[in-house]
Amino acid sequence: MKRTKLFLSLLCVALVATGCKGSVESPAVEDNSTKEDSQTTEVATQENSNFRPEIYSGKEYIFEEAYEDGVYSDAYVTGHYDMYKLSPETREAYPALNTAIEDSMNARKKKYDETHAEYLDSSKQLRESGEVSTFVLESDLFLRRxxxxxxxxxxxxxxxxxxxxxxxxxxSYNFDVQSGKEILLADIVTDKEAFQSKLAQALTEKYGEDTFNDLEGNLEDLSLDNYEWAFDYNGITFYSNEFASYSAGVITANLPYDSAFLTQDFAINSNEGYISQIPLYYPDTTHIDIVDSLDEGISISPNYDPNNLDLFWIQSLNISKDGQTFTTDDLYVWDVEAYIIHMPDGTESLMLMTTGDNDYSCSYVYSLDGQIKLLSNDNFSHGMVCEGDDYGQIVPIDPEKVAFVSRFDLLATFGGTRNYSFESNGTFTSVDKYYKTSRTHQQDLVSKMELTVPVVDEAGEETGEEVTLPSGTHYSIIRTNGEDEVDCRIEDGRIIRFHLENPSGEGYIYDIEINGINAEDIFETLWYAG
Incomplete structure (x- = not known):
């Protein structure tokens, strides 16, 4: 695969918390239950909660390289599949939901591991017959609501x-947060005939009557159990590639929540904002079609570098909505994620998260109300979490709490995550004082001398106590204010704070001092990335 991410061990460990896609690991799941089993499993009881769920996302990468006669050739199979996991707070608030999500992810892992094995075997057989063809297995999860x-x-x-x-x-995957049960289309459609008639009308208006052959008849024959659909911020969206020719691709239609044939039990909360990820797919092979958005009324299509078309680097993007078209400035990136930010007052914005050379990440926000225009641009990547040896990205859900990572070179190179609130002008305002790090052993500092430092509590407030710690003490970086404070946990569980000084005023990492002493003279090794 052209964009397989390989890192030197030092760089990989130092940057594992900075949002680099190649370093994201799939959250662990426990057994191999099937999806069918999960649908019939009796769920645990739980008290109703008003806590908004938080979700972590990880990737399982697939790469089967071909090595023949001492030479590497095109890979047998490449790809990945996404995995979701609930945050610890969400697992505690919604145990039945957690069981359902874990079961669905176990079934998902089983499915794609089996497909991976089948594709590897088939690709090898083709290679033996003289046909060189790299199989592709890509599976992305897009949170809709x-x-x-x-x-x-x-x-x-x-x-x-x-x-x-x-x-x-x-x-599609649809779960009742309070009960953990899978929500079926039959649970929300109160009049099947009216629903199918309206869906046929919506599809015909969107794609044209000539796109389909006996659409109404096909819909009438289709059981409600056979639809793929999702809750969105603006209604129910349906997905299908069964009613039209291959060239039409996947077709979609959206029916609003206030439709007469839909129960209102699952309508959105009008006083809440929503972030919904837009399905996109920009392949690095001509054998697979581009998916440039399945959201109603919006298209995001790539312009590739004309001088290097075989590399599939995205030079810019065309954004279209309601007759308005906007072309971004030069991006030169290899990955794009897109999100609709829907605010309670009805305004909508588009957030793009891009990844380019050296896994450098940026975020862009564009207005979608009236004229499309750039509102803000930051060097943000997705917020990161670590549970044991598993790293994951924090999935954007709520405009009032969006987690982003920033990179720091403060006694080590690390990424710090904090939450931001989306503002009406398209910018993000921090709601946290500190950036929390995802711990790696390379963030362990080992002192070469005795140090006297202040003690702080879990909230980051200095207690007024100072402690003198001997040479050889291990310090694990846990948070920073991003400027001149770095908090570390020591082996007995206490948290201490280093006040950083930079007397040169130039901001160079090798000028950092603590208590008037250069940091390089205080610690055995300072782990900085190049």
Whole structure:
């Protein structure tokens, strides 16, 4: 795969918390239950809660390299699949939901591991017959809505198994947050005939009557159990590639929550904002079609570098909505994620998260109300968390609490995550004083001398106590204010603070001092990335 991320061990460990995609690991799951089993499993009882769920996302990477006669050739199989996991607070608030999510992820892992094995075997057989073809298995999860009522996301499954074309399919996951039960379409449709008639009308108006062959008849024959659909911020979205030709791709339609044939039990909370990820897919092979957005009324299409078309680097993006078109400035990135930020007052913005050379990340916010225009640009990447040896990205859900990572070179190179609130002018305002780090052993500082430092509490307030710690003490960086304070946990569990000084005023990392002594003279090793 052209963009396989390989890092020197020092750089990988030092940057594992900075949002680099190649370093994100899938959150662990425990057993191999099937999705079918999870749908019929009796869920645990739980008290109703108003806590908005938090979700972590990780990736399982697939890369089977081919090595023949001492030479590496095109890989047998490449790709990845996403995995979701609830935050510890969400798992505690919604134990039944946690069971349902874990079961669905176990079934997902089983499914894609089996497909991976099948593709590897098939690719090797083709290679033996003289045909060199790299199979592709890409599966991305897109969160559409998460609140106190529902968690809803879709699996965009793109596969290429030799031949002229690949295929993109969608599978939906819809859970009742309070009970953990899967929500079926039959649970929300009160009049099947009226629903199917309105869906046929919406599809015909969007794609044209000639796109379909006997659409109404096909819908009438389809059981409600056979639809793929998701809760969105603006209604119910349906996905299908069964009613039209291959060239039409995946077709979608959105029906608003206030439709007469839908129960109002799962309508959105009008006083809450929502962040919904837009399904995109920009492949690095001509065998697979681009997915440039399945959201109603918006398209985000790539312009590739004309001088290096075979590298599939995205030079810029065309954003279109309601007849308005906007082309971004030069980006030169290899990955783009897109999110609709929907505010309670009805205003909408587009947030793009890009990853480019050296996994450098940026965020961009564009207005979607009227004229499309750039509102803000920051060097943000997704907020990161660490549980044991597992790292994950914090999925954007709530405009009032969006987690971003920033990189710091303060006694080590590390990423710090803090929460931000989205403002009406398209900017983000921090709601946390400190950036929390995702711990790695390279953030362990070992002193070469005795140090006297202040003690702080879990909230980051200095207690007024000072402690003198001997040479050889281990300090694990846990947070920073991003400027001149670095908090570390020591081996007995206490938290101490280093007040950093930079007497040169130039901001160079090698000029940092603590208590008037250069940091390089205080610690055995300072782990900085180049």
């Amino acid at each position: 998460a609140d106190e009522k529902v968690i809803s996301f879709v699996d965009q499954d793109t596969e290429y198994a030799a031949g002229a074309h690949g295929v993109t399919r969608y599978e």
